[in-house]
Amino acid sequence: MSFTQNRRQFVTSFPTIVAGAALGLNGAVAASDRITVGAIGIGKRNQNNISKFLKESDVQMVAACDCFADRQQTGKRMIDGHYGNSDCKTYRFHEEVLERKDIDAVLIGTGDRWHALLSMISARAGKDVYCEKPYSMTIGEGRALVNTTKRYGTVWQCGTQRKSNPGYKFIRDVVVNGRVGKLHTITTSFGASGGWRGNAFPKPEAAPNPETFDYDRWLGQAPWRPYSSDGVKHWRLNWDTGAGPIADMGAHYLETAQWAREDEFTGPAEFEGEAVFRNDGGINNIPYDYHVRASYPDGVRILMDPGPKGLRFSGDKGWIHLSDIGGITAQPASVLEGLTPPIAHWQIQTPHIRNFLDCMRSRKLTNSHPEIAQRVHTIIHCANLALRLGRRLKWNPKTERFVGDEAANNMLSRTMRAPWRV
Amino acid sequence: MSTLKHFQYGDSTGALLQLDERISAAHSDPAATQKIERELIEVLESNASLAAKQEACRRLGRIGTDNSVKALGSLLKSDDPHLAEAACYAISRRESKAATGALVAALSRPADAGLVAIANLLGDREAAGATGKLIELSESYDAPVRDSAIAALGKIATSEAVAACRAALDRGHSEAKHALLESAQRTEQRRLG
Numbered sequence: 001m002s003f004t005q006n007r008r009q010f011v012t013s014f015p016t017i018v019a020g021a022a023l024g025l026n027g028a029v030a031a032s033d034r035i036t037v038g039a040i041g042i043g044k045r046n047q048n049n050i051s052k053f054l055k056e057s058d059v060q061m062v063a064a065c066d067c068f069a070d071r072q073q074t075g076k077r078m079i080d081g082h083y084g085n086s087d088c089k090t091y092r093f094h095e096e097v098l099e100r101k102d103i104d105a106v107l108i109g110t111g112d113r114w115h116a117l118l119s120m121i122s123a124r125a126g127k128d129v130y131c132e133k134p135y136s137m138t139i140g141e142g143r144a145l146v147n148t149t150k151r152y153g154t155v156w157q158c159g160t161q162r163k164s165n166p167g168y169k170f171i172r173d174v175v176v177n178g179r180v181g182k183l184h185t186i187t188t189s190f191g192a193s194g195g196w197r198g199n200a201f202p203k204p205e206a207a208p209n210p211e212t213f214d215y216d217r218w219l220g221q222a223p224w225r226p227y228s229s230d231g232v233k234h235w236r237l238n239w240d241t242g243a244g245p246i247a248d249m250g251a252h253y254l255e256t257a258q259w260a261r262e263d264e265f266t267g268p269a270e271f272e273g274e275a276v277f278r279n280d281g282g283i284n285n286i287p288y289d290y291h292v293r294a295s296y297p298d299g300v301r302i303l304m305d306p307g308p309k310g311l312r313f314s315g316d317k318g319w320i321h322l323s324d325i326g327g328i329t330a331q332p333a334s335v336l337e338g339l340t341p342p343i344a345h346w347q348i349q350t351p352h353i354r355n356f357l358d359c360m361r362s363r364k365l366t367n368s369h370p371e372i373a374q375r376v377h378t379i380i381h382c383a384n385l386a387l388r389l390g391r392r393l394k395w396n397p398k399t400e401r402f403v404g405d406e407a408a409n410n411m412l413s414r415t416m417r418a419p420w421r422v
Numbered sequence: 423m424s425t426l427k428h429f430q431y432g433d434s435t436g437a438l439l440q441l442d443e444r445i446s447a448a449h450s451d452p453a454a455t456q457k458i459e460r461e462l463i464e465v466l467e468s469n470a471s472l473a474a475k476q477e478a479c480r481r482l483g484r485i486g487t488d489n490s491v492k493a494l495g496s497l498l499k500s501d502d503p504h505l506a507e508a509a510c511y512a513i514s515r516r517e518s519k520a521a522t523g524a525l526v527a528a529l530s531r532p533a534d535a536g537l538v539a540i541a542n543l544l545g546d547r548e549a550a551g552a553t554g555k556l557i558e559l560s561e562s563y564d565a566p567v568r569d570s571a572i573a574a575l576g577k578i579a580t581s582e583a584v585a586a587c588r589a590a591l592d593r594g595h596s597e598a599k600h601a602l603l604e605s606a607q608r609t610e611q612r613r614l615g
Binding site: 203225280391416 | 432434449476483504508510511514535538600603
């Protein structure tokens, strides 16, 4: 692959003394063979990702970018602390990261509204991408990302680490092997924690100095509104800036649901449900409580609710359940007879990162490649739209349009705030 | 709707929730939906705040028809780029000639975020009728305006638009490289039907 080849050529032609460790003579991965990564977004989630990427011996993290100046420094401290040097550069603008020819990939962990857009911008700049979920704000934006990564040959992985978690593969295999019988229902519970039910009442304030916090960058594609510290702090509670609770956890569980059906390139054709929204006048306009039913053409149903985080597959011979902290249970006992369930805790992330890095070298599709992620996120967005519109929606997975509902089709994409575009 | 007319940033969002519920309830009642659209247009044509007009535009994006294009066309030409962007949000869902015409007419606005948003939208619509003006803008000294025009030309992908992208590439604008890739893909898609 080009990045390795170029660096190898550079090392072999450079007439100077290079430390043995840098060439991999002490068993380490030679600098010329390391994948260089820049992190964009240094909030808590991406700090966790960075810590995992740093543990990979063939990775060299070199950049930390964020619209919060203090987070840039947090990223630099983490990276420099790991390598014992001061090489990590900090950036406010992602353009400066993407201009660096020495960076092979970016690790995107920003607010939801930036994920797809930054992925596309990065693809155009020739970078491979590991991107946090939910990766899109709309179905249209997601499809644009699929097209863009195809056009530029980008290796892209959605940060749904459960897809590479042995526990999730285990329950998928149990279902595929018919141990629960004929599958009829997949129950996905996304949890009511994480502050989804809170609220805030943002008041316009003077925007901070952009050198300290660049509000315009933070806002990104979202419709303009005046700065409010509460609006920034509670961005997840509003459709303008976040994709909501179903998107947050659904990206994981619905991916496993599609995987276990062995049909990851289509999706349910009908969505209906009920939601309660907060009505106390605050910023929170996402579902407070919800129940969604999505039906595949073959009759299998997906249920979505805010119960304790977990995933259950029910068939005519029994069920298997996986809780987010890793416990696997089943009824009747024969479902698991002769099997030893592996540990399935959600924090098992390394296999997914490893898959991304290996695919960067092989140029193969990742475990959670764009088309898979698009179909998963389509389920999410359809569910959200059914709740927001308060009616049953019929979906055509081939045309990626709603049937007989133009108001719903009008919400398949949304105009981005300038200068951003897909 | 009178509450919406007086809506300001920081106000309770209760009125917005009620409006959304009213729109949902009117889904299978065209007359009721048209009435809501007329009321939203009234908000746009009043001296309501930017916040109120933004919220009205959001709803027009869902239920608006060509009846709202005239009012949105005025916003597209507004001195306030935020208002022009809000109008883009609403008019982007209208695929009619009238809507495209309003967008093309608004390309004469000053070089600001509103103009960038309009150029982006014309690209998304593959609006060949905007080609001439977009070619002019592709030579703008304002980088966001220039790049948005080049990107739009790549999506329009007519021979004239592609030639303009090539010319932009010759002038050293990197956006043209991506626009040409876009045009190649769109041309192929059109060829395949």
